Amino acid sequence: MGHLRNAILGYTFVRLLRSAGTHVDVQNYIDNTGVHAADVVVGFTRLQKNSKAEIEKLIRQPRFDYLCWDVYTRVSQWYEQDKTNLQVRLDSLHAIEQGGNEAAEIGELISTAVLRRHLETMLRLDIEYDFLPRESEILHLHFWEAAFALLKEKGVVTLVTEGKNKGCWVMKRSSSSEAADDEENQKVIVRSNETVTYVGKDIAYHLWKFGLLGRDFGYRKFFKYPDGHEVWISAEQGEAQHPHFGGVSAIYNVIDSRQADPQNNVIEAIRALGYEEQARHYHHFSYEMVALTPRCAAGLGYQLSPEDEQKSYIEVSGRKGFGVKADDLIDTLIAASQREVESRHPELSQQECTAIAAAIAIGALRYFMLKYTKASVIAFDVKDALSFEGETGPYAQYACVRALNIFRKAGIDPEKALAEEINYDQFLAGEEGNEIWELWLAASKLGYTVDQCIATTEPAYLAKYAFQLAQLFNNFYHKHHILTETDEARKKFLLATTAVVRRELVRALALMGIAVPAVM
RNA sequence: GGGCGCGUAGCUCAAUUGGAUAGAGCAUCAGCCUUCUAAGCUGAGGGUUGCUGGUUCGAUUCCAGCCGCGCCUACCA
Missing domain, CATH: 1.10.730.10 (Isoleucyl-tRNA Synthetase; Domain 1)
Structure with missing residues (x-):
């Protein structure tokens, strides 16, 4: 559901900009490295004991992402049960980062399959992307090294020689007005083990977006939408002929408000590098999360603590397997509007009814996600979302x-x-x-x-x-x-x-x- | 502790950037289909805009201080 709010808000804003004559490229950052990816690999290989061949079969199942959701939840519980299991995650993480082994291949297999499912789900809402930059390429094409050189040259990051951040390269945290001497005000960009943090990778990515990095992705065709539109994906070895991405004059990052702090750090880094103009045109298009009302959560069969029951909303959690999946919600909405259309128009064919029901369901969903201002937490309730009366899309x-x-x-x-x-x-x-x-x-x-x-x-x-x-x-x-x-x-x-x-x-x-x- | 955000009708939210009597939807109650489709329309009840000050001709909006809630504050992403 969070993805739905993100995509619907973002793509509506894209339409608004395009209607005003602005050229817009739509990108979706693919976070295919790091612990999430490692955890899913652990889930399939260790918990389910699936071989690579079996996984290749599984990814061809209709809704492979649902399986991943369950596996991810189980892995999280497995870690909870016995903390020593966390060592398996670490091994998986290292294997994937190194590459050239089966864990890395399985990780690639799974993340690509999930990405395809994501595109299919978004296509149900007529949301299409132009380019899918992957974190793995940001690492393998050495975007970070290029960015690191710039950051060091301008003194934006400094090496800490003592204290708890000893051995780390840090920058001044954007939210603090104090000097960076205090450990509290340091944001770690490079860990003491010389790996780069998420903010570091994001700085490199955004320097690329503005055309300030001096490097480019390789580009490969990834998926052709039914309307003929092609979405491209990053690659180490790209195709010779490809459209040009990056080098933009303004950025709108549609990211939820919990990431305000890291986003501001990226902006500060760009400003500190001397790119004041670009920093001013870097917009964190911030929106609040989609949570569940206690009533809705209980209706979905989740056990609530007395404390949670008192709250007006409860945050969803993938790790706990607690949430509503986009495809399920869309299915439910289509089924509900289909019943309504059939009862009103018995003369229509099944095909016509389905098409109309889909338009109504998508209209209801899109309107529901847009009617709240961005700063408002959506306390999701199935009953409200299923309503076709009053302030709704169908109205x-x-x-x-x-x-x-x-x-x-x-x-x-x-x-x-x-x-x-x-x-x-x-x-x-x-x-x-x-x-x-x-x-x-x-x-x-x-x-x-x-x-x-x-x-x-x-x-x-x-x-x-x-x-x-x-x-x-x-x-x-x-x-x-x-x-x-x-x-x-x-x-x-x-x-x-x-x-x-x-x-x-x-x-x-x-x-x-x-x-x-x-x-x- | 610090940073950001929020607090408006029973519930969920608006209020066009400081303007007229604070508006919608849901829920409740009372009406309207022989009519271009009732997924609609009309009406009723429901408010000390968290509290206290300040600025202003005028404050839900801006400022300060409280109270309450949420998120962030990782060598996670």
Whole structure:
């Protein structure tokens, strides 16, 4: 679910930027090294005692990522049971880092399979990436060495000769205003065993993003989306022909708020290297986590402590196997909307029903993830997410369907209705005219809303806007029965009003990735 | 201890960057389908915007101090 909020927020912002004429590359950082990767390898090889051949078979199962989720949970418990098991993790970690052995091959196999599953899940939401930079290439192509040389040269990192951080290269922690003499204010970039920390790798990655590193990835085609769009992945040995990534003028990192501190450290490092301009265009697009309400967690069968039951939300945990999987949530939403569509439209074919149900389910999910401002923790409740009434995606979709139905029954093209010659002064005058004028005014504010969303990096304003416009329209729809209007001039005016509102509402929804079905 | 963020109706959230009587949805209650689809509409109840001060013609918004909650504060990523 966290991934859903991340991707939906991020990709909506991409659409907003692109609609404003900005060229945007969408990247997804693939964290395929480190303890997570090592743990999953340990799970398959030690706990499940799977051979490489068996794992090759397993990754072809439909939802291999679900298996990984379970294995990951079991491994975490296995470590908990007996701390000496942690030595196995360490061995796995070292083997993967060294490469050229079976553990490394299995790690590669699994992480690539999970990545493919991730792309498939995101594709259900029409979210596509352009480039997938992997941490393994950042290490193997020596991005860090290049960055380290720059950081040392400018004195951004210094070697600590005594104290608890002895032997480490550290930088001043961004959140402290004090000098870096105090250990509390030191952020370790290179460990005493000479390995680099996550922040160090991220500094190198971001120098590359800005085109300041002097090195580049190799690029390989990874996956072709059904629409023909190709997503590229980093590689040590790339293809000769490839698009150009990196060297950008601005960065929006869609990362949850818990990583504010490391993000700020990266920004500080870039600033300290003398790249003030780039530092100012480095945006941490920060959002809060998705948690579960105690009621929802209990409903999913999790045992709660009395303490947890009192909280308004409970943080999910992959290690505890505690959470809701994206594909399950999407499946549940589609099933619920499918039942509804079938009961409303028995005349439609199974295929048509499924397509409509998918559009409604995705609309509900996307709207749900966008209606909250980024700084708000989403206390997820299945009941709320499954609701198709009130402030939801389907509510706005429904308003569009109603509008289009009027034109369908009247046999009129909405665009033609707008081109008609209409005496607006006459119909917009007076008390009743004021109400309809408000509708026109609201319809005209999409561009302003988009600008505001971009300036504040807050897509929730767009969601609010769409809902309010839909609400005004439903009001108007109820009050004025258009097809039975006997005054032809007035009828044209009402049709034009409907057409303009529908057009802007469809646009607003499209920016959020919400499609409007033909009927619902 | 330090850093960041939050506190608004029973619940979940808004409030267009300091403007008019603080608004929505859910939930509760009362109505509206022979009509362009009721996934809708109308109405009712529900508020000392955590507390105390300050700045201002005006504060949910800005400032200070308290109280409460969350996250971060790893030689994890």
